[in-house]
Amino acid sequence: MVQLQFSKYNIKVEEREGVRYVFDEFRRKQVILTPEEWVRQHILHYLVYDRQYPASLIAVERGIELNGLKKRFDIVVFNRSGQAKMIIECKAPGEVLNQKVFEQIAGYNLALNAAYLWVTNGTFNYCCKLARPIQMLDTIPEYNMLNED
Secondary structure, rough: OOOOOOOOOOOOOOEEEEEEEEEEEOOOEEEEEEHHHHEEEEEEHHHHOOOOOOOOEEEEEEEEEEOOOOEEEEEEOOOOOOOOEHHHHHHHOOOOOOHHHHHHHHHHHHOOOEEEEEEOOOOEEEEEEEOOOOOEEEOOOOOOHHHHO
């Protein structure tokens, strides 16, 4: 897999019958290792091990309903009251982070109403705080900063 801009983590990869799997310690199961999953695993490890986000308050690949359609978000960080605070959309390395990607995460936010949105392909990261005006952030906020609003 491609080296991403994040630290190297102890991500457990194995191959069975020609298919590569990664053990997702957050979902507690083996999942097929796609390029997007590689990014997702790095983001999860970064949040928990580098930024001290509580693992118990992070949801991974869960379904939501949006305008009568079933959708799946990549990662959502909640506060201790169960409110969504940050939505993270992961794309494969090299995938262009274009208007369609930003519309996708904005759509999820219609249902989740988070204050922070982060779009990443493991190389490029765009994180913003939804305020008036929208604030583009240079770094990913610490967990305690998510709860200041």
